[in-house]
Amino acid sequence: MRHKSKHRGPVITMNWNTTLEVKTRVAVGAGARHKLSSILAQIGAGRRVLLLCQPSTAVHWLRDVLDTLPSEDFQVTTLEVPDGENCKTSEWLLRIWEHLEARGFDRQDTIVALGGGAVSDLAGFACSTYMRGLNLVLVPTSLLAQVDAAIGGKNAINLPSGKNLAGTFFFPKAVLADQEVLETLPRRQLTSGLAEILKYALIEDTAAKATDYEKGPRPLIDIVEDMLRNVVEHDDPVLSGLITSCIKMKLFVVARDPHEATIRRSLNLGHTLGHALEMATADSSTELSHGEAIAIGMAQTTKYAVAQKKIGKDALERVKEILIRAELPYEVPKGLAKDKLVHLMTADKKRTGDTIKLVLPQTKLGQVDFEAPVPLSELAKLV
Numbered sequence: 262m263r264h265k266s267k268h269r270g271p272v273i274t275m276n277w278n279t280t281l282e283v284k285t286r287v288a289v290g291a292g293a294r295h296k297l298s299s300i301l302a303q304i305g306a307g308r309r310v311l312l313l314c315q316p317s318t319a320v321h322w323l324r325d326v327l328d329t330l331p332s333e334d335f336q337v338t339t340l341e342v343p344d345g346e347n348c349k350t351s352e353w354l355l356r357i358w359e360h361l362e363a364r365g366f367d368r369q370d371t372i373v374a375l376g377g378g379a380v381s382d383l384a385g386f387a388c389s390t391y392m393r394g395l396n397l398v399l400v401p402t403s404l405l406a407q408v409d410a411a412i413g414g415k416n417a418i419n420l421p422s423g424k425n426l427a428g429t430f431f432f433p434k435a436v437l438a439d440q441e442v443l444e445t446l447p448r449r450q451l452t453s454g455l456a457e458i459l460k461y462a463l464i465e466d467t468a469a470k471a472t473d474y475e476k477g478p479r480p481l482i483d484i485v486e487d488m489l490r491n492v493v494e495h496d497d498p499v500l501s502g503l504i505t506s507c508i509k510m511k512l513f514v515v516a517r518d519p520h521e522a523t524i525r526r527s528l529n530l531g532h533t534l535g536h537a538l539e540m541a542t543a544d545s546s547t548e549l550s551h552g553e554a555i556a557i558g559m560a561q562t563t564k565y566a567v568a569q570k571k572i573g574k575d576a577l578e579r580v581k582e583i584l585i586r587a588e589l590p591y592e593v594p595k596g597l598a599k600d601k602l603v604h605l606m607t608a609d610k611k612r613t614g615d616t617i618k619l620v621l622p623q624t625k626l627g628q629v630d631f632e633a634p635v636p637l638s639e640l641a642k643l644v
Contacts, residue, residue: 272296273505275512286435287412287512289505293439294322294400297329297373304434306396307369310337311361313384314375315344318402321445326375326400338364346379346543349418351427357387361395371396371434377403377450378410378551382425385416389431397433403446404454404495405552407438408461408507409528413515423608424536430520438508443495451495453552455587456531459485460559461507463580464527464620466627471524474513481506482583482626489586527631529611530620531558534643537605538593547594556584560591561643563622568642571623571630579626599644606640 272290286303288296301310310330314323319341330337340360342348357372372395374384381399388397401411417428443451461468462481469476481503488499511528518525535551535558542548549557563580566572584591593602611618617640621633 275509284434285414285432287438287508288435289438289508290501291439291441293437294326294442295329296437297326297398297400298331298334300398300435300437301330301335301371301396304396304398305369306371306434307367308334308336309364309366309370310335310373311357311364311366311371312337312339312373312375313357313380314339314341315348315377315380316341317344318376318380322375322402322442326373342380342383344379345377346419346424346539348383349379351418353383354387354390354418357383358391361387361391366391366395368392368395371398373398373400374411375400375402376406377401378406381406381411382415382417382428385414385431385433386418386427386429389416389429394431397431398435398437399433400437400439400442402442403450404443404500404504405450405457406454407440407443408454408504409457409511411436411438412508412511413525413528414519423605424540426608426610432519438504440495440501440504446495449550450552451493452588453550455485455489455493456552456556456559456584456589458503458507459580459583459587460528460530460555461510463559463622463626464530464629464631465510466625467527467629467631468510468514468524472513472517474510477506480627486583486586489583493587524631526611526618527620527629529631530622530629531555531560531562533606533609533611533617533619534558534561534593534602536609537602538597540605541597541601542594547596549590549594553590556587556589557591557593560584561593562619565619565639565643566621566623569621571621571633572625576622576626593644597644599641602644603640606643607637612637 399411414432417425420426535555538554616634
């Protein structure tokens with residue numbers, strides 16, 4: 262499939278098959294959320310549906326989505342969880358399990374997650390563990406979730422010692438990525454999602470070489486740069502095309518490597534430092550969003566790659582310029598203790614003994630080495 266820089270047509274539906282013989286229906290485009298009822302019928306879902314949401318999303322979209330589920334066909338209950346990463350806890354996981362048990366949910370029934378990446382993570386973990394698997398349908402309402410968090414089957418909750426340390430691989434039966442719901446997204450969250458779009462641009466050549474993803478006539482990084490010459494709005498047709506392209510790339514990457522043994526590691530570009538920054542700034546006046554933290558992680562990882570002579574300094578300057586245009590940071594905030602960040606990075610799941618595998622840009626932007634072993638003693642150079 263080739264990506265297009267613009268998409269103004271009807272909702273696009275893609276069927277995605279992994280090596281695990283798991284099929285996920287992905288609907289992309291304006292109005293995709295209205296396909297929820299028909300999607301549930303297509304997957305043979307039972308009557309019981311738990312709709313998980315967060316306050317910031319519920320106020321805008323909960324009633325709209327509930328109206329797509331007629332009471333004569335479905336018994337719908339809702340559960341509101343805290344906004345942001347505060348919902349990704351063992352306490353909330355237990356509350357969901359108890360909710361499901363009290364209402365007689367069985368393995369034919371469904372959890373629908375309406376919200377950003379955090380609620381998708383929590384819903385996926387709950388789905389994968391209750392009765393060893395319910396139906397999972399995701400309706401991502403943030404740009405970041407639409408292009409990344411809702412795609413690919415990774416689910417997790419946080420532990421006090423680190424982000425996403427308890428998790429599963431569990432693939433949703435359907436993902437409905439509707440650009441219309443981005444209308445109510447705060448500006449900061451919209452720009453946060455641009456960081457993940459840039460990530461895809463920075464790994465595009467490597468993804469195309471290792472999977473069936475086909476590049477378009479123009480590199481994604483050029484399209485991103487051109488789009489950022491103006492203020493990006495949620496209904497920008499170029500943004501719509503980029504959302505579709507990012508989803509396609511991730512589908513192909515995960516289909517080739519569902520359990521992150523090889524090429525899927527490329528999707529972690531900037532995430533080792535990024536996750537450490539999220540943990541270090543949580544609940545503080547300098548708290549970073551996921552996208553902001555990943556933006557810094559990508560910039561600092563590129564800087565490290567320049568120092569290792571894996572890529573030229575001009576690549577770093579280009580990445581910085583793109584982040585500035587996207588209203589995203591590229592430097593570690595002043596005042597953060599470097600030793601704390603290094604300690605948090607050493608807890609990363611990608612650590613093996615005294616080394617950690619990082620994703621490093623190499624040769625040119627678009628290509629990465631996704632198995633670069635870096636000694637733990639070198640991590641301080643990232644901050």
